[in-house]
Amino acid sequence: MSILVVGSVAFDNIESPSGTVENCLGGAATHFSLAASYFTDVRVIGVVGKDFTPEHEAVLTGRGIDTRGIEHADGLSFHWTGSYVKNLNEAQTLGTDLNVFQAFDPKIPEAYKDSGFLFLANIDPVLQARVRSQMPSVRMVCGDTMNYWIADHAANLAKVLRELDVLLINDSEARMLAGESNLVVAANKVLAMGPKTLIVKHGEYGATAFFSDRSFPDVRATHPFRAPALPLAEVVDPTGAGDSFAGGFYGYLASQPELTPAVFRTAMFYGGVMGSFAVERFGTERLQNVSREEIEERFRLFKEISHLEYSGA
């Protein structure tokens, strides 16, 4: 089934120990869409400025992504400047220019209305809720958020959380949202806020899914599930790794006829796979050019590095 994603399409200036890039295509919706496009049809809602050229749009349409929901506004696109020179595990934001994103009011094209899966990337929870309410009959809603909304927009975020089938956040966001340092206790508190299932991303250590008794009937489990990450000797650019994880995870889920525990677990592995590709090059370079064969090979590698049965390497 098709995925509808709403979120940022942006340009990034990034410095990391591997070098520096300027004005490379980025944004949560971009990374998510590219990663998900290897598994299913993806439709994007976002807003860009005059600096977003047909060549930029071709990066998305070249992967079969439907960009009719990307609004072209006067002004410049959202622009983020960040550095990983001091810490590869956490971006230091040097500048955020919202530009046309400041007045973003997501509109859902009629052709998108039959999307079965909705992904609410990290944007203002007011906008997330607005999109959600216009897609009442989607099969699944998955969402992301960040420390800024958790700290300063709690009431708005609370409304979104109640509508989510899956919330995807990282360790520090889960602990912050729950006000609790133990991850299991924090996860249970977050699940009590609404999300039926919670996936906590641990960066280089993988990700853990926690299930509530309201999780999809066929996936519901007493115990969490832990998916590995691939130990990498070089991380060129971590920007978008979490969105790429979400894209691989949700893209695989949406591509499957049935939602079973094995499908859910496999989706988490594909999330890790797409995240591991994303960080190998600056911006979207690697996600644009990975092959389905490379994805399958890396999926086998993820199994190889985490399963007791050894198949040889």
Place this chain on the structure above:
Amino acid sequence: MSILVVGSVAFDNIESPSGTVENCLGGAATHFSLAASYFTDVRVIGVVGKDFTPEHEAVLTGRGIDTRGIEHADGLSFHWTGSYVKNLNEAQTLGTDLNVFQAFDPKIPEAYKDSGFLFLANIDPVLQARVRSQMPSVRMVCGDTMNYWIADHAANLAKVLRELDVLLINDSEARMLAGESNLVVAANKVLAMGPKTLIVKHGEYGATAFFSDRSFPDVRATHPFRAPALPLAEVVDPTGAGDSFAGGFYGYLASQPELTPAVFRTAMFYGGVMGSFAVERFGTERLQNVSREEIEERFRLFKEISHLEYSGA
């Protein structure tokens, strides 16, 4: 085969969010021995003072551990005071009284000489080397160390590292030893210092094994192996979790007739299992009283939470 372990047998004062205990039996060799005792015969070399009573010794002998190598010296036993109130993931040391441990000169009883597996717990690398040299024909040597020896006793530690089949340390120790923040690069640098295989413990995120081309022929692998940890809603006392991991890992290895990749991976899972029990109660309380059935049940749980195939829970 039997394991010979040399290390500290101590008393601990511990405070954690769950409470406070005084003078509870601790020390690396104690935690290691108890964890390993569920899998194979264990022999301990250490030194204790007059405060170490027959009741304390019975904790070890009650698990079938050979304590003939524990020397009884005049004075008090090694005493450690630590707190986890501020951070459950890292002990804050409030006091270290070496006492009789200061003059520790490990002597290997004749009856221990046929031990097939040697574990050098975290002690002065000079002592680790001395014990190693007296056990020239052991089948395998595994060792631990800590930031203090890495920072201030590098030359002595370097000699020990060259003798190790397996080095077991945590993330920050691996990064410190290599002077490198990327874990894969750090692991390769550490392997170049001598250990044939490196296991890096990630606390609540599990552990990763890195193999060199000098790793045991049957275990050698191109890719690392990642074992999970169990997400726990309450960690009462993390003291000795790493030593319990080592005991479960090494105990299982020593109990197996052959060293295969599957055996090595299974050993890492048992390491996680024993670490997860250790932290459930203060001191050695849980490790003294766990049943073999509980160990097997938790092993199945570790597989359940990390493997794609879902068996139901």
